[in-house]
Amino acid sequence: DSGVTQTPKHLITATGQRVTLRCSPRSGDLSVYWYQQSLDQGLQFLIQYYNGEERAKGNILERFSAQQFPDLHSELNLSSLELGDSALYFCASSVQGMAGELFFGEGSRLTVL
Amino acid sequence: AQKVTQAQTEISVVEKEDVTLDCVYETRDTTYYLFWYKQPPSGELVFLIRRNSFDEQNEISGRYSWNFQKSTSSFNFTITASQVVDSAVYFCALSEARDFGNEKLTFGTGTRLTIIP
Numbered sequence: 001d002s003g004v005t006q007t008p009k010h011l012i013t014a015t016g017q018r019v020t021l022r023c024s025p026r027s028g029d030l031s032v033y034w035y036q037q038s039l040d041q042g043l044q045f046l047i048q049y050y051n052g053e054e055r056a057k058g059n060i061l062e063r064f065s066a067q068q069f070p071d072l073h074s075e076l077n078l079s080s081l082e083l084g085d086s087a088l089y090f091c092a093s094s095v096q097g098m099a100g101e102l103f104f105g106e107g108s109r110l111t112v113l
Numbered sequence: 114a115q116k117v118t119q120a121q122t123e124i125s126v127v128e129k130e131d132v133t134l135d136c137v138y139e140t141r142d143t144t145y146y147l148f149w150y151k152q153p154p155s156g157e158l159v160f161l162i163r164r165n166s167f168d169e170q171n172e173i174s175g176r177y178s179w180n181f182q183k184s185t186s187s188f189n190f191t192i193t194a195s196q197v198v199d200s201a202v203y204f205c206a207l208s209e210a211r212d213f214g215n216e217k218l219t220f221g222t223g224t225r226l227t228i229i230p
Contacts, residue, residue, distance in 0.1 A: 002157070033217060043204065043220040056217050090158065101148075102218060104158035 003027065006091050006105035014113055018079040021108045025072055025093030031055070032074040033094070033102060034066055038087040049074055081112045115140045117207050119221035126195055127229045134190045134224045136205030142166075147181065147188045148206040148218065158204070164188065192226075200228045 003026035013019055025032050034046040036059075045058035049068035060066075063081075068074040078085060088109050092102035116139040126132045138147065149161040162172065164181055172179045176193045192199050202225045206218040 002159075042222045045217050045219070048217055058217065088156065092158075101160065101163050103160065104150075106155075106157045109156075 002103040002105065004091060004093050004103050004105035006089075006108050008108055009106065010109050010111075012111045012113065013081060015081055015083060017081050017112075018077065019081065019110065021076040021078070021089050021091075021110075023074045023076070023091030023093075023105060025074070025091075026103055029093035029095060029103070030072065031094045032068055032072070033092040034060075034074070034076050035090040035092065035104075036087045037090060037107070038084075041087075043090075046076070078110070081110075083112050086110055086112045115142075115145075115207050115209055115219045117205050117219055117221035119203075119205055119224050121224045122222070123225045123227070125227040125229055128197060129194050131191060131193050132195055132226065134192075134203050134205075134226065136188045136190065136221060138186050138188065138205070138207045140207060140209060142209045144209075146208040148208070149179070149188075149190050150204045150206060150220075152202040152204065152223070154201070161190075161203075195228045197228045197230050200226060202226070 005024040007022045030051045033048045035043050036046055037043045046060040047066050048056040052068050063079050066076045088107045090104050090107045092104045094102050118137045145166045147164045151159045151161055162179055169181050178191045180189045202223045204223045205221040208218050
């Protein structure tokens with residue numbers, strides 16, 4: 001158990017809809033990262049927040065947005081969903097200063113029909 | 114730009130055989146970190162090892178060992194006496210860690226390892 005909690009574990013929705021994925025980082029971790037894992041794109045970095053502020057942005061679509069709240073949990077919002085958005089979305093958190101040692105949640109598997 | 118290449122897409126070996134997973138990376142930075150993660154069939158990503166660019170000592174942890182060679186930009190992972198539980202997808206990753214608090218990872222495409230009983 002990594003200590004990172006993601007909900008929901010599975011989500012099935014239709015094209016055009018909007019969903020929110022939630023992540024609670026490990027206690028004390030200030031950084032939250034979102035990754036997308038799909039068959040064709042592999043593991044892609046989406047976005048990072050550090051103590052409530054956006055820190056780095058990767059291959060995140062404009063239809064997607066995220067935020068980190070004062071209690072450090074984070075939400076990833078996916079809107080106007082397309083079939084190609086079907087993927088496993090991982091949240092990870094990191095120990096401050098320990099470069100790259102990310103602890104991943106179990107992921108949220110999104111299926112868009 | 115940083116890049117991680119895992120040329121082996123899939124590997125199958127018979128149980129108890131040794132197997133090496135290859136990882137080649139590209140980065141312009143002199144300070145960076147290399148990682149291996151394991152993704153078992155259950156789907157979660159499990160951290161295995163972290164190595165910084167200044168430490169080229171090989172590391173052994175039980176049946177696992179890692180060979181870091183800066184000269185060839187490689188960070189290979191060997192499993193000795195493989196077991197069925199080792200079946201998983203293994204990812205090599207790189208972090209340039211330029212900024213404090215910015216530690217995003219660039220992953221390779223992964224190697225699917227199947228251990229045949």
